[in-house]
Amino acid sequence: xxxxTIFKSRDDLANSxxxxxxxxxxxxxxxQIGESVEWFEMLVSMMNSARARVIAAASYAELHGYLxxxx
Numbered sequence: 001x002x003x004x005t006i007f008k009s010r011d012d013l014a015n016s017x018x019x020x021x022x023x024x025x026x027x028x029x030x031x032q033i034g035e036s037v038e039w040f041e042m043l044v045s046m047m048n049s050a051r052a053r054v055i056a057a058a059s060y061a062e063l064h065g066y067l068x069x070x071x
Contacts, residue, residue, distance in 0.1 A: 002032075
């Protein structure tokens, strides 16, 4: 349903609120999308942290001569 709303016009979406069932589903969708956004933001944060740790480890390895010559 979230994918379908991307391609609907503003008028079509506004008219959806005339029907209690569809309007309620759209309001629920807003909450679900918000939860998904929060989850993906947490995932991005975790991935950025992992990336930073790998970069820091590579820097440490280079400073201490751990990196292979032809790697």
